[in-house]
Amino acid sequence: MSTEISFFLLxxxxxxxxxxxxxxxxxxxxxxxQLDQQQRTKTALKAVIVAFLSLVLFAFSGQVLFKFFGISVNSFRVVGGIIFFMMGYDMLQARLTKIKVHKNEISEYVDDISVTPLAIPMICGPGAITNAIVLMEDAVQFQNKAILIGTMLLICIIIFVVLWGASQITKFIGPTGNKILMRLMGLIVMVIAVEFFFSGLKPILIDILRSV
Incomplete structure (x- = not known):
């Protein structure tokens, strides 16, 4: 039992x-x-579901998919870093608040952002995918595999609750507070993007130099 608890904590x-x-x-x-509470909830729910299913898919078949398509986790990190950097820059310039969505385009907009970039790569990013693959390889027994899947589900539920409550935070801090928070977090997202980018680029460059 102590081994299972340790694996769950890990x-x-x-x-x-x-x-x-x-x-x-x-x-x-x-x-x-620009969305109301109902549409925000729908967006958060779809993003979390897509992220969870993606994690399960990569956990069971990640190595096979990566080898089949010739994709490396490091390449995924580089691309994720670029996406994060672009989003962080827009947040730093307070551009994301200018997004206007027409009423008849709301459904399409929700479908677009809930899958990319919210589900992938924000929630289900390179780090989470790599972690799922590695932990699934370590989970030899069925109990550990069940613990891994259950833990990923638990984390996704926590993320949904946080995103669901984000609307109340928006109302509390107001437009000015939202812009300040957006610029501050935009800077942090850009820093994370740089870390993602170079953590993926470094191994690629090392492999290139070794092959020369």
Whole structure:
């Protein structure tokens, strides 16, 4: 039992750190600023579901998919870093609040942002995908596999609750506070993007230099 508890704690702490619900919240707030509470809830729910299913898919078949398509986790980190940097720059310039969505385009807009970039790569990013693959390889027994899947589900539920409550935070801090928070988090997102980019680029460059 102690081994299973230790594995659960390992899964929980690693995923909660890598998926970072608090860090996702400002991006969600700015991208859904033109939506009402019902549409925000729908967006958050769909993003979490897509992220969870993606994590399960990569956990069971990640290595096979990566090898089949010739994709490396480092390449995924580089692309994720570029996407994060572009989003962080827009947040720093307070541009995301200017997104206007027409009433008849709301449904399409929700479908677009809930999958990318919210589900992938914000919630289900390179770190979370890599973690899911590695932990699934370590989970030899069925109990550990069940613990891993259950932990990923638990983290996704926590993320949904945080995003669902983000609307109340928006009302509390007001437009000015939202812009300040957006610029501050935009800077943090850009820093994270740089870390993602170079953590993926460094191994690629090392492999290139070794092959020369």
């Amino acid at each position: 899964c929980f702490t690693s995923f909660i750190t890598l998926m970072n619900p608090i860090g996702i919240m400002p991006v969600f707030l700015t991208m859904t600023s």
